Amino acid sequence: MNEQQQTLWDFMHQQSGKLAEQTIQHIGLTFISLCIAVLIGLPLGVFISRRQQFSGAILGVAGVLQTIPSIALLGFMIPVLGIGAKPAIAALLLYALLPIIRNTFTGITGVDAAVKEAAVAMGMSKWQVLKKVELPLAMPVIFAGIRTATVITVGVATLASYIAAGGLGEFIFGGISLNNTNMILAGAIPAALLAILFDFLLSRLQKLNLKKLKTATKILPLLLISLSSFYWIPSAYGSKLKAGFTPEFMGRRDGNLGLQSKYGLHIRTVVISDAVMYKAAYQKQLDVISGYSTDGRLRAYNLVTLKDDKGIFPPYYAAPIVRENSLKKFASLEKILNLLADKINDSTMTALNYQTDYLHQSPEKVAKDFLVSHKLWRPAQNGNEGVVRIGSKIFGEQYILANMYSMLIKGYSNYDVATKTGLGGTKICFDALTNDQIDLYPEYTGTGLLAILQPSVKVIDAVSTSSEATYNYVKDGFEKKYNIKWLAPIGFNNAYALMMRRQQAKKLNIKTISNLKRYLDNR
Amino acid sequence: MIKVENLSKYFGKVKAVQGISFEVEEHENLILLGTSGCGKTTTLKMINRLIEPTSGKIFIDGKNILEQQPEVLRRGIGYVLQNNGLFPHYTVSENIAIVPQLLKWDKKRIEKRIAELLEKLHLSKNHLQAYPSELSGGQQQRVGLARALVADPPVLLMDEPFGALDNVTRSKIQAEFKALDELKKKTIIMVTHDVQEAFELGDRICLMGKGEIIQNGTPSELLFKPKNDFVKEFLKEQRLLLEFKTITVKSLWHLLSNEEIKGRRPGILVDYKADLWTVLERATFFNAERLNMANLETKEIKTVSFETLMSAFYQYQKGHSHE
Numbered sequence: 040m041n042e043q044q045q046t047l048w049d050f051m052h053q054q055s056g057k058l059a060e061q062t063i064q065h066i067g068l069t070f071i072s073l074c075i076a077v078l079i080g081l082p083l084g085v086f087i088s089r090r091q092q093f094s095g096a097i098l099g100v101a102g103v104l105q106t107i108p109s110i111a112l113l114g115f116m117i118p119v120l121g122i123g124a125k126p127a128i129a130a131l132l133l134y135a136l137l138p139i140i141r142n143t144f145t146g147i148t149g150v151d152a153a154v155k156e157a158a159v160a161m162g163m164s165k166w167q168v169l170k171k172v173e174l175p176l177a178m179p180v181i182f183a184g185i186r187t188a189t190v191i192t193v194g195v196a197t198l199a200s201y202i203a204a205g206g207l208g209e210f211i212f213g214g215i216s217l218n219n220t221n222m223i224l225a226g227a228i229p230a231a232l233l234a235i236l237f238d239f240l241l242s243r244l245q246k247l248n249l250k251k252l253k254t255a256t257k258i259l260p261l262l263l264i265s266l267s268s269f270y271w272i273p274s275a276y277g278s279k280l281k282a283g284f285t286p287e288f289m290g291r292r293d294g295n296l297g298l299q300s301k302y303g304l305h306i307r308t309v310v311i312s313d314a315v316m317y318k319a320a321y322q323k324q325l326d327v328i329s330g331y332s333t334d335g336r337l338r339a340y341n342l343v344t345l346k347d348d349k350g351i352f353p354p355y356y357a358a359p360i361v362r363e364n365s366l367k368k369f370a371s372l373e374k375i376l377n378l379l380a381d382k383i384n385d386s387t388m389t390a391l392n393y394q395t396d397y398l399h400q401s402p403e404k405v406a407k408d409f410l411v412s413h414k415l416w417r418p419a420q421n422g423n424e425g426v427v428r429i430g431s432k433i434f435g436e437q438y439i440l441a442n443m444y445s446m447l448i449k450g451y452s453n454y455d456v457a458t459k460t461g462l463g464g465t466k467i468c469f470d471a472l473t474n475d476q477i478d479l480y481p482e483y484t485g486t487g488l489l490a491i492l493q494p495s496v497k498v499i500d501a502v503s504t505s506s507e508a509t510y511n512y513v514k515d516g517f518e519k520k521y522n523i524k525w526l527a528p529i530g531f532n533n534a535y536a537l538m539m540r541r542q543q544a545k546k547l548n549i550k551t552i553s554n555l556k557r558y559l560d561n562r
Numbered sequence: 563m564i565k566v567e568n569l570s571k572y573f574g575k576v577k578a579v580q581g582i583s584f585e586v587e588e589h590e591n592l593i594l595l596g597t598s599g600c601g602k603t604t605t606l607k608m609i610n611r612l613i614e615p616t617s618g619k620i621f622i623d624g625k626n627i628l629e630q631q632p633e634v635l636r637r638g639i640g641y642v643l644q645n646n647g648l649f650p651h652y653t654v655s656e657n658i659a660i661v662p663q664l665l666k667w668d669k670k671r672i673e674k675r676i677a678e679l680l681e682k683l684h685l686s687k688n689h690l691q692a693y694p695s696e697l698s699g700g701q702q703q704r705v706g707l708a709r710a711l712v713a714d715p716p717v718l719l720m721d722e723p724f725g726a727l728d729n730v731t732r733s734k735i736q737a738e739f740k741a742l743d744e745l746k747k748k749t750i751i752m753v754t755h756d757v758q759e760a761f762e763l764g765d766r767i768c769l770m771g772k773g774e775i776i777q778n779g780t781p782s783e784l785l786f787k788p789k790n791d792f793v794k795e796f797l798k799e800q801r802l803l804l805e806f807k808t809i810t811v812k813s814l815w816h817l818l819s820n821e822e823i824k825g826r827r828p829g830i831l832v833d834y835k836a837d838l839w840t841v842l843e844r845a846t847f848f849n850a851e852r853l854n855m856a857n858l859e860t861k862e863i864k865t866v867s868f869e870t871l872m873s874a875f876y877q878y879q880k881g882h883s884h885e
Binding site: 162 | 610612633634635636637638639641643644645646647648649650651660661664709
């Protein structure tokens with residue numbers, strides 16, 4: 040994008056320590072889960088090959104587990120097992136289970152009946168038949184199952200970073216949020232290579248001939264266990280409080296990097312998804328989190344924001360950003376979108392978010408109620424003069440804003456609206472906009488500055504002191520560089536903030552980030 | 563040696579075997595003969611408890627096998643399967659060594675015994691380290707037989723042991739089987755659907771149908787004293803051949819009279835106990851005119867022509883079919 044851009048190699052070189060740690064965590068996570076999955080799946084597979092009346096039920100349950108979206112499965116684990124390695128391993132092993140159980144079952148039931156009969160007829164006990172005949176002959180099929188499970192697990196393990204279990208997902212999801220392609224690739228390429236490598240190694244093991252198979256069968260458990268131990272190598276630093284930051288926050292100058300350089304704040308940190316972070320703080324699994332100042336869960340979970348007394352978090356005023364071409368195509372669009380300008384302040388937005396995030400009202404209802412109470416709502420005209428495509432990122436506030444814009448456009452014009460909500464992080468949304476997949480989405484001035492324009496440190500320090508300077512800088516920059524226009528700000532400032540539980544903050548007398556730093560240093 | 567009493571096996575409502583009883587003498591070779599689904603294999607598998615009987619008793623050497631531990635029982639009974647059932651992941655020598663290892667023989671004893679069997683079964687030592695898939699069908703079946711014989715069990719159960727072989731290999735292995743000393747000391751129960759094989763290898767034949775024993779007797783009893791039409795029908799197609807193979811010179815002795823035969827063609831010496839089929843084969847092979855035979859009991863010697871032998875056969879046949 041600009042001359043500052045480094046090559047992928049530079050990035051990997053620069054971050055080699057982190058990369059090695061994440062890779063080791065990734066391998067560890069994969070193989071701990073795989074190990075347990077084999078320990079559970081193999082006996083289960085043998086069991087259902089003996090009692091075939093249970094095979095339908097057990098394979099069915101394992102199949103259903105496989106179809107649960109991985110991120111949802113991770114979410115289910117949190118109330119039971121908290122955050123960190125335990126729920127990640129549990130979720131991963133559930134994914135690995137199906138191929139292992141099914142292939143063990145298929146392998147054992149596929150052993151030639153005459154061979155089994157001969158084994159029994161020669162006076163082997165059930166255990167001897169299993170150990171000497173069925174398992175060795177089923178081994179190629181069981182191996183194939185373990186291979187499938189390995190590849191699945193390497194892939195799904197990237198999601199473990201959502202719940203503070205580490206792994207290469209930290210780079211991948213950090214990179215998506217930060218619009219940093221090198222960072223994404225630094226996580227994605229090693230993950231893909233790991234999958235290919237392990238699949239290859241296991242395939243070599245699988246193709247050994249019958250004679251060597253006996254040795255291979257002994258090697259496998261050793262290999263699994265030794266690779267599993269990788270996970271416990273890192274993680275050896277501690278502090279009194281535990282912080283959970285999103286992958287995006289971890290890599291940002293106005294995030295963890297700023298906390299370290301400007302405040303000198305060093306705290307034990309895990310990487311965690313925004314979706315579970317607030318609840319983890321509420322459940323006392325985390326003490327400090329990186330949230331958004333208008334997030335509804337702030338209110339729901341009784342958290343307080345710490346004052347940013349050294350001003351490292353630049354302003355994040357929200358405004359719709361629209362393609363210039365779209366503004367020409369839909370003449371009245373700008374006027375309609377600006378109907379929301381200055382209508383929503385911080386506390387209003389927090390309240391709206393609270394309604395969706397905690398009271399579980401639908402974003403449509405919240406959007407409509409707001410528009411009605413501000414006398415902005417008009418019934419839809421069901422127009423057909425073209426379709427405006429609205430995008431949104433994947434969190435509640437953006438859903439509400441997208442819905443409001445949709446209703447306003449339908450009510451005030453003859454345009455129809457297509458919403459493409461839940462477009463992941465900044466990178467995905469912004470790429471959709473520049474590639475003409477959507478016409479507009481709500482963006483924040485700080486994000487535009489730091490994640491998209493990425494000017495030099497000097498410029499950032501200069502413009503992020505005032506909200507107007509930031510707004511003007513991104514407005515100019517976007518127009519010149521991308522032909523995208525920033526419309527009038529909506530009014531609220533959804534800046535980053537550090538948050539703690541109200542009670543704990545009061546007890547420890549922490550009101551500002553400097554307070555937090557002092558508390559951590561005085562141990 | 564083996565005594566089966568009122569043995570039944572029901573699979574749900576299907577009556578596979580219904581209250582059958584029979585005995586097998588020591589060193590006797592009993593054939594369970596019948597079409598598929600007649601219950602012969604089920605009967606066989608109940609004797610080593612691969613199938614548990616619904617009711618009835620089985621004694622081997624006077625001991626009720628249903629009261630023995632199945633694994634221990636099976637280690638003392640050799641078992642040969644149609645598709646050999648060799649372990650594909652074991653070498654030939656490992657396959658043969660399975661039962662001795664279960665019986666915890668020491669290594670030397672196992673090796674010695676395997677070498678002994680290899681020679682008897684015409685297998686080469688080079689085969690020992692091969693895997694079953696590298697052997698021909700006939701060789702596989704020999705290894706299967708070696709595996710069953712290795713621990714020298716007094717009883718041998720065979721489930722269509724030659725069923726999967728081609729005709730040429732089958733008759734070769736059947737001939738070897740008949741000549742094998744090891745097998746003469748065994749009490750054998752063999753299942754087959756092949757009538758010829760039953761008549762060739764069996765001391766007695768137990769013809770089964772619909773889970774019951776139709777007739778239990780020697781081959782000539784089945785041929786010449788069939789109990790009912792079922793037995794007659796069953797043997798009808800191959801009757802002549804079976805008769806040639808069943809009737810021996812000995813049984814025709816009283817119908818043969820000494821003759822003076824003048825001719826240039828050679829004479830052959832015929833075994834008194836040989837069946838007519840063998841005599842015919844040899845006579846044709848040597849283009850013989852005179853058949854010289856000696857009665858081992860009376861030391862009487864007779865020389866007859868081929869035609870006399872045949873007419874004696876027809877006479878014998880007639881005499882028996884009137885019964």
